[in-house]
Amino acid sequence: MQRRQLGQLEAEVLAALSETPDRALSTAELQARIPGDPAYTTINTVLFRLHDKGLVTRERDGRSFRYRIAxxxxxxxxxxxxxHLRYASDSFNVLSQFVKTLSPAEEEALRRILEDG
Structure with a gap:
């Protein structure tokens, strides 16, 4: 199993929570939505850290919590x-490299955004 950087797992948890903004999710529900079968305790730790950072809210559900993106x-x-871009010495080159990694759908979305100004 490949280990993720904590920031990546935080982003995945936030993305999973953002898919259900009208409903708070338990740690187990989030664990099931994150690819790679992360441990329950790992997801719970990430949720506590996200709560401390003010990025998620939580509500008591019996002896555990349910979480919602904040x-x-x-x-x-x-x-x-x-x-990240602000600290690059050559932002043009960074943007160029970023654009080269976009999928065709992402590239089309970027074109639409730039055309709409």
Whole structure:
């Protein structure tokens, strides 16, 4: 099994939560939605850290919690991308490399966004 970086797992948990904004999910429900069969305790640790960062809210459900995303995932990810770009010495080259890795669907979406201005 390949180990993920914690930031990647946090992003996957946030993405799973953003798919159900109208419903809070348990740790077990989130564990089932994350590829690669991460441990229950790992998901629970990530959720506690995300809660401490203010990125998720939680509500008591018996002896455990149910979680809901507390931020706009698109803005959060875009902000992280911008932070990385801001610290690059050659942002043109970074953007060029990024665009080369886009799937055809992502490339088309980027073209539409740029055309709509």
């Amino acid at each position: 931020v706009d995932e698109a803005r959060l990810v875009a902000g992280r991308m911008h932070d």
